Amino acid sequence: AIGIDDGYLVLTAAELKEHVFEPVVKDVLSLIQEQLTQAGNCSAIFLVGGFGSSSYLYSRVKAQFSSQVGLISIPPRPELAVVRGAVCVGLNPRVVTSRIARRCYGISSDQPFEKGKDPLAKRKFEVNGVWCIDRFSPYVRKGHKVNVDECISREFSFTKYSEAPEDYNIALYATDMDGDPPRYTTDVGVSKLADIPIPCPHAPSSRLGSMVKVKVNMHVGLNEIKAEAVVGDKVYSTILQFDAVDTF
Numbered sequence: 244a245i246g247i248d249d250g251y252l253v254l255t256a257a258e259l260k261e262h263v264f265e266p267v268v269k270d271v272l273s274l275i276q277e278q279l280t281q282a283g284n285c286s287a288i289f290l291v292g293g294f295g296s297s298s299y300l301y302s303r304v305k306a307q308f309s310s311q312v313g314l315i316s317i318p319p320r321p322e323l324a325v326v327r328g329a330v331c332v333g334l335n336p337r338v339v340t341s342r343i344a345r346r347c348y349g350i351s352s353d354q355p356f357e358k359g360k361d362p363l364a365k366r367k368f369e370v371n372g373v374w375c376i377d378r379f380s381p382y383v384r385k386g387h388k389v390n391v392d393e394c395i396s397r398e399f400s401f402t403k404y405s406e407a408p409e410d411y412n413i414a415l416y417a418t419d420m421d422g423d424p425p426r427y428t429t430d431v432g433v434s435k436l437a438d439i440p441i442p443c444p445h446a447p448s449s450r451l452g453s454m455v456k457v458k459v460n461m462h463v464g465l466n467e468i469k470a471e472a473v474v475g476d477k478v479y480s481t482i483l484q485f486d487a488v489d490t491f
Contacts, residue, residue, distance in 0.1 A: 267294070268303050275304065279311060281343075281386065287314040291324035341390045348436075349381040350459065351414040351428045352399050365427070379416060379433065381424040382461050395461045413439040413459060413470055415483065439470045439483050 246253045254263075271294075279285050288308060290301055296317060305315045318324065331338055356366050356373040367374045382395045418425055418433045425433050455474060462469035471480040 264299060268300060271300065272303065272307055275308060279308070285312050287316070288312050289321075289324075290315075290317045291321040293322045295321040295324075337391050339391065341388050344383045344385055344387050344389050346417045346419055347381060347385040347424050348383040348415065348417050348463075349379045349424060349428075350397075351416060352378050352380040352397075354378040354380070377427045377429050379425045379428050379430070383463060384424065385419070385421060389463050393463055395463065396458055398456060398458050413472075415439060415468070415470075437483055439468075439481055 275288065288304065290296070290304065294300060301315070301317055309315060353367065353374040353376055356375040361375040365375050365377055367376050380397055380399075382397070383389055414428070415436045415438075416428045416433050417436050418430075420432045427433075428435070458473040460469075460471040460473065462471070468483045469480060470483065471478055473479075
């Protein structure tokens with residue numbers, strides 16, 4: 244009654260199409276449409292990977308997108324494309340000249356407190372004013388193009404509490420949300436990727452309780468982030484390696 248024949252589960256072509264192939268193909272077509280909408284202009288679609296060699300998938304993609312894209316093709320040995328691409332990038336990381344950020348990345352910072360807009364729970368009093376903690380300062384916005392080794396800079400200030408050198412910690416956060424970046428690193432959908440310790444900054448010319456300006460540079464675009472804190476003529480840096488999940 245359920246299609247068992249001599250120990251085998253027998254599925255008709257219609258059942259296989261409806262329950263196995265169709266849900267996946269619909270997801271693929273939806274993803275392609277989303278990518279085409281974001282790209283604005285696309286001249287070719289290449290189907291790669293194991294499923295990319297499917298003649299049925301190829302026929303469905305061609306039927307839906309041939310009017311929008313001039314070339315739709317399955318290259319030779321499509322199942323090896325991802326492996327070969329990984330090897331090429333490993334041998335020469337700059338074979339990719341730019342990437343599209345799939346998430347919004349930023350760091351946690353203290354920014355001037357805005358009365359009526361920021362909650363009192365995030366208010367912090369300093370000798371140099373009233374500050375709001377946990378503000379999300381965006382470095383890379385979702386969907387933006389990031390060139391290889393691109394350097395993005397922001398200037399911040401910290402209060403000097405000691406004559407001895409102090410560690411400056413950069414907390415890196417990310418979110419998958421579309422639209423404007425979140426206001427706080429504690430907002431729903433924001434997760435911490437890493438704490439990037441920078442052994443500094445030491446500003447002997449500044450008096451205790453004063454604000455010391457620090458420029459934070461982020462070199463992005465590869466599978467790592469190089470973070471720099473620049474205080475006066477001193478540069479302190481560290482490198483954060485990404486895994487496959489968090490890469491740009």
